[in-house]
Amino acid sequence: MIRRTLLTMLALVGCCCLTGIAAEAKPATEDARLAVDLLFDEGTHPSLQAQAKMAWPVVLERVIPVAERGRFADSIEPFTLLLKAQPTNGGSHVVFHADRLWQAISQANKAYISEYPAFYLRLILNNASGQAMPQSQQELMQDALQYQNLIGIQILQASSAPFIGISIRWLDASSFQLSVQSQSKLEEFSETVSVATDPLVAMQQAVHNTLLRARDAYAVYPSAASMSDDIADVIADSYSAANISMLNIRWSGSLSDQVFLENKLRHDPRVLRLQPSLISRNEQVYALELKQADDQWLSSWFAAIGLRAERDAHGWLVQQP
Structure with a gap:
């Protein structure tokens, strides 16, 4: 009986030793x-x-x-x-x-996101009367949780992760106000979104775009020290479609000025899509997709709001005169 007990103990010790060795040799958790x-x-x-x-x-x-x-x-x-x-x-x-x-x-001189972005996401949804919409809010959160794996982010329940708050307030049947608070690398912004499709789909797309912007804020650009001067060159090759123009806007406008400019340009009837790719205090870079290939009207459009737009090798450079 004693011999059997000793053999059992030795077997257990052997298993523990083997387990310890395997644990030490185990590679780091894969990304x-x-x-x-x-x-x-x-x-x-x-x-x-x-x-x-x-x-x-x-x-x-x-x-x-x-x-x-x-x-x-x-x-x-x-x-x-x-x-x-x-x-x-x-x-x-x-x-x-x-x-x-x-x-x-x-x-390859391309930007990439080496850090695995993680966020503590909070969604707030209200109708035009200011009342909460808990069912739609829950559907938006479930959609965001499914979307995270597709774009390579983590949405965590732990409040210690960088906070992103997305608030959607319906203004009427065809538009809502999107406001974003952030303690991550994403800068806060607010914009009015016009709805021409199913309301839930429009809200899902707004949340998707916000999460993409939050993720891309973690991108590492080549020659990061001189990124401000070279940012247009870094991203221009990614848009080969004839109706897409790159806008590099360098000015000292306030956040409300940036929101005004984005909304005004996004709602121009000649614009199909305005996609931010870099948002900082003194510089914003956008991919502007137009309904027609002609983009010469941008010069006079920016002149009307007090900015000078000139074509360069990468697209359009917009500055204060």
Whole structure:
């Protein structure tokens, strides 16, 4: 009996020792943004090169700022950055090597988001009478939680994470006021959003755009020390469509002035979309998508509000006269 007890104790000690060694050898937790679960067509098993290419666009969607998109996916061979591809039931779990990934993107002179952004998100939704809309508010939060994995952010319940508060107040049946408070790298802003689709879809899109802006505020740009002078050159190649113009606005306007300019330009009938890519106190960079290819009217449009707009190699440079 004593001998059996000793053998049992020795076996347990052996298990503990082995467990301790395994724990020490265990690699650091993988960055969830760099991991993609693939499903294959029945009866197929793509090569590792093919699996890397299948997973690559998903990873880029998570770690590359909106303004850096375009043909970027073709400028790097994803197989060279592959860390592992583990078979799963009907597919594989593909993971890219973080250090090699950041190095490759940096060598390509592109911006990237190496930090895994995490936020404590609070949503407040009120109708035109100021009454809360708890059901729609809950639906928006559930949608945001589903959206986080797609764009590579973490929405945490812990209030110790950087706070982002998104408040939506309906003004009438066709517009709402979007106000954003932030303790993260995202600068606070407020804007009026016109609604031409399903109200819930419009609110979801507003929350999506805000979360994208919050994530992209963590981007690391090449030559960060001189980013203010080179920012347009960093992002211009990502927009190849003929009707997209890059706006680099350098001025000392207040936050309310910035909001006024954004709203005025966004609601111009010639504008299809205005997407911020860099927002700071003295400089804002936007991708401006127009309904027509002609953008010459921008010069007189900015002149009417006291700013000088001139074409340069990257798009439009807007400054105070």
